[in-house]
Amino acid sequence: MSSAAVSPAARLRGLKPDWLNDPKVWRTEVLAGLVVALALIPEAISFSIIAGVDPAIGLFASFTMAVVISVVGGRRAMISAATGAVALVIAPLNREHGLSYLIAAVILAGAFQVVLGAVGVAKLMRFIPRSVMVGFVNALAILIFMAQVPEMRDVPWAVYPLIIGGLALMVFFPKITTVIPAPLVSIVILTVITVAAGIAVPTVGDKGELPSSLPVPGLPDVPFTLDTLTTIAPYAFAMALVGLMESLMTAKLVDEITDTHSNKTRESIGQGVANIVTGFFGGMGGCAMIGQTMINVKVSGARTRVSTFLAGAFLMVLCIVFGPVVSDIPMAALVAVMIMVSFATFDWHSIAPKTLRRMPAGEIGVMVITVAVVVATHNLAVGVVVGSITAMVIFAKRVARFAEVARLVSPDGTSVLYTVTGELFFASSNDLVGQFDYAADPDEVVIDLSAAHVWDASSVAALDAVETKYGQRGKSVEIIGLNDPSADLHGKLTGELAGGH
Numbered sequence: 154m155s156s157a158a159v160s161p162a163a164r165l166r167g168l169k170p171d172w173l174n175d176p177k178v179w180r181t182e183v184l185a186g187l188v189v190a191l192a193l194i195p196e197a198i199s200f201s202i203i204a205g206v207d208p209a210i211g212l213f214a215s216f217t218m219a220v221v222i223s224v225v226g227g228r229r230a231m232i233s234a235a236t237g238a239v240a241l242v243i244a245p246l247n248r249e250h251g252l253s254y255l256i257a258a259v260i261l262a263g264a265f266q267v268v269l270g271a272v273g274v275a276k277l278m279r280f281i282p283r284s285v286m287v288g289f290v291n292a293l294a295i296l297i298f299m300a301q302v303p304e305m306r307d308v309p310w311a312v313y314p315l316i317i318g319g320l321a322l323m324v325f326f327p328k329i330t331t332v333i334p335a336p337l338v339s340i341v342i343l344t345v346i347t348v349a350a351g352i353a354v355p356t357v358g359d360k361g362e363l364p365s366s367l368p369v370p371g372l373p374d375v376p377f378t379l380d381t382l383t384t385i386a387p388y389a390f391a392m393a394l395v396g397l398m399e400s401l402m403t404a405k406l407v408d409e410i411t412d413t414h415s416n417k418t419r420e421s422i423g424q425g426v427a428n429i430v431t432g433f434f435g436g437m438g439g440c441a442m443i444g445q446t447m448i449n450v451k452v453s454g455a456r457t458r459v460s461t462f463l464a465g466a467f468l469m470v471l472c473i474v475f476g477p478v479v480s481d482i483p484m485a486a487l488v489a490v491m492i493m494v495s496f497a498t499f500d501w502h503s504i505a506p507k508t509l510r511r512m513p514a515g516e517i518g519v520m521v522i523t524v525a526v527v528v529a530t531h532n533l534a535v536g537v538v539v540g541s542i543t544a545m546v547i548f549a550k551r552v553a554r555f556a557e558v559a560r561l562v563s564p565d566g567t568s569v570l571y572t573v574t575g576e577l578f579f580a581s582s583n584d585l586v587g588q589f590d591y592a593a594d595p596d597e598v599v600i601d602l603s604a605a606h607v608w609d610a611s612s613v614a615a616l617d618a619v620e621t622k623y624g625q626r627g628k629s630v631e632i633i634g635l636n637d638p639s640a641d642l643h644g645k646l647t648g649e650l651a652g653g654h
Contacts, residue, residue, distance in 0.1 A: 185453035186463025204240040208361030214436030219465025227419030259438035263428030265393035270421025285540035288523025294499035319489025343486040358480025396440030403441035556581035568597035577612035603634030
């Protein structure tokens with residue numbers, strides 16, 4: 154069929170995204186967005202309390218973050234909203250200077266994120282080892298569960314059977330049908346039961362008052378002076394770093410779950426844009442929300458930007474239009490959903506005895522340290538940094554052992570050949586100087602680096618020191634076998650480093 158014979162309607166269908174042509178995908182995305190919106194409400198209110206602001210500030214942030222990132226973000230189906238990590242960073246600023254300074258810091262943090270994204274901070278993700286990633290995921294699961302524990306303390310006894318019932322529904326309902334997400338079914342059924350039976354249990358409404366209107370854009374009421382900038386800049390930069398790290402780690406996790414690739418640079422810049430917009434609408438800022446992302450991607454099966462957009466849109470609709478109904482949702486229903494998310498998120502294979510027996514002790518240690526730091530600090534970013542540094546130290550020590558020196562004296566005793574094998578860098582080259590017999594060696598010394606690689610200035614300085622020690626005894630040194638990169642580095646730096654001769 155020629156292109157002229159194709160009808161305008163057919164051409165229009167070809168321009169549409171796949172999800173618009175597939176009712177099943179559309180249904181999945183819409184219902185996933187609704188489930189996430191319901192789960193966002195108590196979380197956003199809780200994080201508002203942590204930051205010391207009105208609940209509406211956190212709800213507005215969740216709305217604008219989700220809607221904006223659905224358009225400008227680089228990872229489809231990932232949920233961004235107000236988060237605990239960001240709340241912890243900016244809470245001191247709000248306590249000391251007030252809400253206007255907090256909002257100004259959110260806008261500046263967004264600007265920092267745009268700049269960091271543009272200069273390629275996302276590329277640092279390649280340096281995060283798998284053991285840190287596994288520790289990050291497991292720590293996340295533990296934190297999600299721990300966040301539910303306060304909702305199960307000092308509560309009416311009816312809360313416990315409701316949680317158990319909600320978990321049972323989410324386990325067994327998918328065996329009947331997967332058309333409707335099990336978490337949504339669980340929330341609706343438990344709400345109907347508690348309202349119809351008049352069961353007195355904590356509800357969403359007990360967390361705080363829901364907003365009754367949309368946020369209005371405006372500028373923060375702060376003096377635009379250098380003093381204001383120096384006050385908010387440290388908090389803004391910390392928020393930018395924490396937000397980017399959580400968002401990029403979450404994006405990488407979603408990549409693995411969905412077996413798809415995301416644009417981390419676009420996601421970094423998108424987070425900045427979303428925070429700038431959120432600040433201008435009076436929100437407290439945020440980043441990728443890992444628990445809600447897991448609900449969206451892993452539990453509900455969402456895969457497109459539609460679910461992210463609708464999560465934010467539904468959030469405002471639920472608050473403004475259906476506020477009284479949403480307020481009656483028992484917290485037990487949402488606790489059950491988050492416990493299920495925690496269970497599904499944890500990498501159980503990583504702690505199986507069979508896996509632990511085969512895994513190198515260093516990698517197990519890195520995973521455990523990452524989990525321990527995250528759980529102790531309640532900060533995923535700190536855990537990832539500490540875990541990554543630990544992994545690098547262990548790797549450096551392991552690689553340093555691979556640099557070996559073998560000595561062979563010629564039959565006539567007039568020369569000696571040293572063969573160096575392994576990677577020469579700051580850790581391994583420190584011991585290199587002590588592996589030569591300067592006093593006993595003959596006058597001609599040959600150092601063969603064919604089986605080695607020179608990585609840094611420390612290694613060049615070590616080789617210079619070896620030549621110097623032989624030179625002081627009137628002996629000559631010839632270095633042979635350098636590969637091209639090593640020869641280039643050695644040629645640039647030899648004799649130029651302080652203390653090398």
